[in-house]
Amino acid sequence: MAPITRICSLAGVLLCCADPASARIDLARPSGPTTFVGARAAELTGDPRRAALLYAALAASEPGNQLVADRAISQAIAAGDLKLALQLTGRRSPASLPVDARLLLAADRLKNGKERDAVAILRLRGGGAELNFLAPFVEAWSERRIRAALDRLNSVPPASATAAYVPEHRALLLLRARRIAEAEPFVTQALQVGGGRETRLRLAFADAYYRAGDRARAARMLVARDVALDPARRQVVAGSAPGAGVTTPAEAFAELLTALAIDLQRAEIGGLPLAAMQVARHAAPRTPTTPVLLGILLTEADRLDDALVLLRSVEEGAPFAAQARDAEVRALTRAARLEEALARARAFVASGTANANDWSRLGDVLDEMGRSGEAADAFGRAVALVEAGGSGPELWQLHLLRGAMLEESDRWPQAKISLEAARRLAPRNAMVLNYLGYAQLERGENLDGAEALIAEAHRLAPDDASITDSLGWAQFKRGRQQEAIATLQRAAAADPSETEIHEHLGDALYTVGRKFEARHAWQAALLTAEDDVKARIEGKLGAGLSAANAAP
Numbered sequence: 001m002a003p004i005t006r007i008c009s010l011a012g013v014l015l016c017c018a019d020p021a022s023a024r025i026d027l028a029r030p031s032g033p034t035t036f037v038g039a040r041a042a043e044l045t046g047d048p049r050r051a052a053l054l055y056a057a058l059a060a061s062e063p064g065n066q067l068v069a070d071r072a073i074s075q076a077i078a079a080g081d082l083k084l085a086l087q088l089t090g091r092r093s094p095a096s097l098p099v100d101a102r103l104l105l106a107a108d109r110l111k112n113g114k115e116r117d118a119v120a121i122l123r124l125r126g127g128g129a130e131l132n133f134l135a136p137f138v139e140a141w142s143e144r145r146i147r148a149a150l151d152r153l154n155s156v157p158p159a160s161a162t163a164a165y166v167p168e169h170r171a172l173l174l175l176r177a178r179r180i181a182e183a184e185p186f187v188t189q190a191l192q193v194g195g196g197r198e199t200r201l202r203l204a205f206a207d208a209y210y211r212a213g214d215r216a217r218a219a220r221m222l223v224a225r226d227v228a229l230d231p232a233r234r235q236v237v238a239g240s241a242p243g244a245g246v247t248t249p250a251e252a253f254a255e256l257l258t259a260l261a262i263d264l265q266r267a268e269i270g271g272l273p274l275a276a277m278q279v280a281r282h283a284a285p286r287t288p289t290t291p292v293l294l295g296i297l298l299t300e301a302d303r304l305d306d307a308l309v310l311l312r313s314v315e316e317g318a319p320f321a322a323q324a325r326d327a328e329v330r331a332l333t334r335a336a337r338l339e340e341a342l343a344r345a346r347a348f349v350a351s352g353t354a355n356a357n358d359w360s361r362l363g364d365v366l367d368e369m370g371r372s373g374e375a376a377d378a379f380g381r382a383v384a385l386v387e388a389g390g391s392g393p394e395l396w397q398l399h400l401l402r403g404a405m406l407e408e409s410d411r412w413p414q415a416k417i418s419l420e421a422a423r424r425l426a427p428r429n430a431m432v433l434n435y436l437g438y439a440q441l442e443r444g445e446n447l448d449g450a451e452a453l454i455a456e457a458h459r460l461a462p463d464d465a466s467i468t469d470s471l472g473w474a475q476f477k478r479g480r481q482q483e484a485i486a487t488l489q490r491a492a493a494a495d496p497s498e499t500e501i502h503e504h505l506g507d508a509l510y511t512v513g514r515k516f517e518a519r520h521a522w523q524a525a526l527l528t529a530e531d532d533v534k535a536r537i538e539g540k541l542g543a544g545l546s547a548a549n550a551a552p
Helices: 003-017 032-044 048-061 066-079 082-089 099-111 115-122 132-142 146-154 163-176 180-193 195-211 215-221 227-237 249-266 272-283 290-300 304-311 321-334 338-349 356-368 372-387 395-408 412-425 430-442 447-460 465-477 481-494 499-511 515-526 531-543
Strands: none
Touching (some): 032 048, 032 066, 048 066, 048 082, 066 082, 066 099, 066 272, 082 099, 115 132, 132 146, 132 249, 146 163, 163 249, 195 215, 195 249, 249 272, 338 356, 356 372, 395 430, 430 465, 465 481, 499 531, 515 531
16 A cells, blocks of 8 residues: 555544544654644645644654645645745745745735735746736736736737636726726626626726716616625715725735636636635735635535634625625535524524525525425515515526425416416526426426427527436327437436436336336436435336336
8 A cells, every 4th residue: 555545544544533632743743654644634624724733843844845845835825824824935935835825925915015026926937837827917907007007918818817807907907097988898898708706896897987986887887686786886876985896906916816716616626716715815805705705615625614604704784795695504505504504594584684685595495405385485585575676686586496396385376377477587598498398297287388398498408408308208298209218318318317317218218118228227317316216216127117106
């Protein structure tokens, strides 16, 4: 067995078997193997601060061990103990540091007004991955003359990982220079490609417009359904800057790192997104999105307690308070702490200022707990608030969610009304068309119309395996078995892990006498089946298809 593998195995043994008192390590007199095992164990179990301290102690006793020194810094950054991380980087040449440490050094220099030092660190060569691609943004924000600043941004290659962020920084720099007309097309472009950051960008642009003297444009930037914009909208109406702007190189660097962290997380790039967000928080601690995004990343890193502390630090009335509440309740739900999630969701709707987001959040928790009737009522409250002009999710989404919960709680006539309302509001939404069509198909109701809805959903979303499954099942229910089998086989190939698709395929194959192939399909369905569905499929494997065990 390789030494590192043996050490990792020992870490698990120590955690399970060691007496906590006897497992304490004297940081003043570290023992190499024991300290490494303790550090690695802490790292693997989500205690990065302890890991950082242990690695740092080991690095101090073994000055030539750069791997351990790098781990100490990286774990300190992951823990959010940036004071410790900076102390550890102070003993090293910046060129020898890992990527996250160099990002931290650059952010710290910017926070202290040392833009040239920050650029020099980003421009360093050697020491692993280079950070040259970030330097033009810092240089642009450090320029006093707008033309020089724009020239710096022009140096970003179109193929760069940061090219997509150029429009927002160009717009903000032009607004800082009060060049409002020139900024306008770049504001539009940035919002079009902003994706999940659109609300954050709207806040930043609104603040920049206001400071540039254009209150009308600032107000228009805040005309959107997102509840996160409400506080800023009230501030503009009251005659004050909405805040949450980007005005300094440090704040611009934090925004850049935040955008990168989101993209890296989407691409599932290791622990770098979390490190980038910790560094962004150090560079600009008052950026309103940071606690929420960092809380989400901590949740995904299975550091629930750390995530909850951060998410609960977002004050009521802050721009992203609703998002913080969503992230908190989702974190508790993910950890199967459903009663606690329910208690928090109920507290939010009882706060006296509850909006559609709060009621929708409660509906989500009740749905997760299998209490579909109560969930339907919660979504109904959300619908009423949005119909009355309040902020919140899209109305078609709320009608769809309410309809789904009503259907699950055997209130089909009411469910159909909600689902039809969702269809009227989103007539080309494949999810809505599929749900309404499939629900009617299951009840043997309006079969021609139901199949037409599902067929249209499939035309709009041909790569959606669940919709392809619905179409195949509709064909099967209408007696076109061979056509159905071909369609269901395409659905199964597109999503090999979906129980329902494989069960449908097995039923269709069995019906036309292809019993051997049917058993293979049911076996595939059984791999991910649970509870009643599992028992039903096992019955088919044992005795074949019957009216009693056919898929509903």
